Amino acid sequence: xxxxxxxxxxxxxxxxxxxxxxxxxxxxxxxxxxxxxxxxxxxxxxxxxxxxxxxxxxxxxxxxxxxxxxxxxxxxxxxxxxxxxxxxxxxxxxxxxxxxxxxxxxxxxxxxxxxxxxxxxxxxxxxxxxxxxxxxxxxxxxxxxxxxxxxxxxxxxxxxxxxxxxxxxxxxxxxxxxxxxxxxxxxxxxxxxxxxxxxxxxxxxxxxxxxxxxxxxxxxxxxxxxxxxxxxxxxxxxxxxxxxxxxxxxxxxxxxxxxxxxxxxxxxxxxxxxxxxxxxxxxxxxxxxxxxxxxxxxxxxxxxxxxxxxxxxxxxxxxxxxxxxxxxxxxxxxxxxxxxxxxxxxxxxxxxxxxxxxxxxxxxxxxxxxxxxxxxxxxxxxxxxxxxxxxxxxxxxxxxxxxxxxxxxxxxxxxxxxxxxxxxxxxxxxxxxxxxxxxxxxxxxxxxxxxxxxxxx
Numbered sequence: 163x164x165x166x167x168x169x170x171x172x173x174x175x176x177x178x179x180x181x182x183x184x185x186x187x188x189x190x191x192x193x194x195x196x197x198x199x200x201x202x203x204x205x206x207x208x209x210x211x212x213x214x215x216x217x218x219x220x221x222x223x224x225x226x227x228x229x230x231x232x233x234x235x236x237x238x239x240x241x242x243x244x245x246x247x248x249x250x251x252x253x254x255x256x257x258x259x260x261x262x263x264x265x266x267x268x269x270x271x272x273x274x275x276x277x278x279x280x281x282x283x284x285x286x287x288x289x290x291x292x293x294x295x296x297x298x299x300x301x302x303x304x305x306x307x308x309x310x311x312x313x314x315x316x317x318x319x320x321x322x323x324x325x326x327x328x329x330x331x332x333x334x335x336x337x338x339x340x341x342x343x344x345x346x347x348x349x350x351x352x353x354x355x356x357x358x359x360x361x362x363x364x365x366x367x368x369x370x371x372x373x374x375x376x377x378x379x380x381x382x383x384x385x386x387x388x389x390x391x392x393x394x395x396x397x398x399x400x401x402x403x404x405x406x407x408x409x410x411x412x413x414x415x416x417x418x419x420x421x422x423x424x425x426x427x428x429x430x431x432x433x434x435x436x437x438x439x440x441x442x443x444x445x446x447x448x449x450x451x452x453x454x455x456x457x458x459x460x461x462x463x464x465x466x467x468x469x470x471x472x473x474x475x476x477x478x479x480x481x482x483x484x485x486x487x488x489x490x491x492x493x494x495x496x497x498x499x500x501x502x503x504x505x506x507x508x509x510x511x512x513x514x515x516x517x518x519x520x521x522x523x524x525x526x527x528x529x530x531x532x533x534x535x536x537x538x539x540x541x542x543x544x545x546x547x548x549x550x551x552x553x554x555x556x557x558x559x560x561x562x563x564x565x566x567x568x569x570x571x572x573x574x575x576x577x578x579x580x581x582x583x584x585x586x587x588x589x590x591x592x593x594x595x596x597x598x599x600x601x602x603x604x605x606x607x608x609x610x611x612x613x614x615x616x617x618x619x
Contacts (some may be wrong), residue, residue: 163266164189171227171255173246175199175207178260181308182235185267188314194219196227196246211593216564225249229283235263238304238329259333261326262496266311266336268423270300270316273452276331276368277345277381279306279499280445283437284345285325286473291466292321295542305328306599321456328364338371341455342396343379343448347386348498362386372396377455379448384406399455400448411451412542416547418447418467420454430464437472441502475602480609485579488609492602494586497522501530503586510536511582512573514566514605517542517589524551527588531557537576539569544589554614566594566601570608574615583609 168191172182175197183195193216197204211218219227228234228250236247242257250257265272273292275285282305289301300316302309303324315382316322324339331337344365369378373395381387382400391398399410399422406412411420411429411430416439418429435446450463472478473493480488487509490575494500500515513535515527524544528551531538537559540548549560561576563569573583585605 163263167441168232169230170193170194171196171231171234171250172237173197173223173234174240174478174501176237176239176260177206177306178308178310179237180210181310182237182263183211183214183216183312185263185310186235187216193217194227194231194525196220196223198223198240218325219261220342228253228255229257233258235260236333238316238327238333240350242332242617248595252451256335257333257534258335259330260308261303261324261330262334262337264313265334265338267310268313268316268322268578270313270320270322271316271456272322272324272339273341273343273456274303274322274326274337274339274368275343275345275448275452276328276365277343277387278348278496279502280345280441280448281325281327282493283473283476284445284449285323287437287445287466287470289323289448290470291453291458291463292323292456295453295456295462295467297321297456297458304472317330326368328361331367332364336371337367339376340366341379342368342372342394342450343452344368344381344387344390344533345444345448346381346384346498350398362390366390369394369396377452379410379451379455380411381444382412383444399451401444401451403443403447411447411454418450420460421450422454427460429460430467434464435467436470439477439502439506441506442472455573475598477506478602480606483574483609483612486574486581486583488583489585490605491584491586492598492605494588495590495598496520497524497527497588500527500586500588503584504530504532504534507534507582507584509580509582510534510578511584512537512577514539514541514563514569514573514583514585515587515589516540516545516548517587517594517601518592519544519547520590522588524548524588525555528552528555528557536581537561537573539563539567539572539576541566542587542589542594550586566604567608570605570612 223246292299298320300312305325376396378394382402398406401411475493478490491503
């Protein structure tokens with residue numbers, strides 16, 4: 163891709179905008195960086211780019227910026243419906259995401275993972291498996307580290323292990339992974355995508371450019387994902403923890419088995435996988451199958467599955483205080499993810515839920531409480547909706563908190579020795595926090611502050 167001398171409009175500073183600007187500047191582009199926030203809200207961004215020969219336009223998205231650029235790179239947090247982007251498209255300007263730009267600038271093969279839930283754990287696990295197989299792996303994307311930062315370091319013999327969201331995928335054009343995976347699909351981000359069909363179509367962009375030399379990995383136990391198996395032009399493989407599949411990864415006599423073509427190999431006894439829970443068994447099946455497609459052998463796959471300890475903010479053990487175990491599942495940003503966290507609890511549990519309203523309905527979330535959830539402490543703008551839904555389903559042990567710190571203190575009073583406290587909001591973090599990572603880190607900080615309190619209740 164020819165960059166030198168091109169006029170590029172980068173919309174959204176955020177996580178990917180600044181790295182994109184730095185890469186484009188190094189390649190000789192003429193850059194305008196635009197962000198809706200005002201300059202005084204972008205102090206960190208200004209500090210990063212003030213020495214670069216770029217123009218920063220802050221405090222809105224003026225449509226006239228579309229007129230004097232060759233193409234647009236849009237950050238995933240920016241809606242494609244804003245007038246500036248609509249104007250750029252009307253003028254015939256290409257609008258692409260950071261991962262599309264990075265793909266065009268590298269010859270390194272990509273293993274890309276999407277899905278409503280499990281992306282981060284599977285991405286991190288696949289990265290560890292690739293390293294166990296002596297492949298240099300760049301673990302990037304929606305996991306918190308922009309792919310564009312690594313394109314200059316990567317070689318054709320390396321691999322990008324890439325977590326991709328629907329927001330990143332909807333602005334791709336030629337993006338083509340060697341191995342792609344869709345882990346599952348449940349309603350999410352409908353405030354942005356408007357309909358489930360739009361959301362699914364965005365996810366499917368992960369395989370749309372693949373051919374018969376590539377692989378697409380789908381969840382054989384997930385109804386929505388299974389419906390997609392005839393759409394890719396690539397070799398389609400399934401993974402399942404419930405049944406045998408003709409081609410892919412499944413369980414046989416308690417062991418993960420991979421079968422591709424006429425070759426079948428046993429990988430590992432599922433009980434030797436370090437990370438617990440059925441959802442993590444699904445993540446392990448997907449990661450093992452993807453790694454096998456990338457040429458990693460069974461013994462290296464098994465070694466990584468035995469040693470991988472999981473990721474921050476996903477059912478993360480924090481502390482045991484006064485006989486109560488505290489878990490941080492701030493990555494539970496939607497209903498299905500939080501249901502999986504509830505299913506992993508082995509003790510009576512007090513849950514902290516609520517946050518930004520993405521337009522979800524919470525009936526399934528409340529129904530998953532069963533005998534496990536004894537109290538729910540509510541925060542954020544969805545508190546009313548969650549409380550109303552809980553009461554409609556006969557769950558009345560709901561409590562309100564003004565903020566996360568107050569919620570943690572309420573949980574301490576409600577939980578008894580032998581219980582768990584689980585932060586798994588089933589909602590996005592926006593509004594109260596900058597992202598789910600900040601929410602999770604603050605939760606851990608507040609829990610550890612409890613150590614200094616008097617142990618009397």
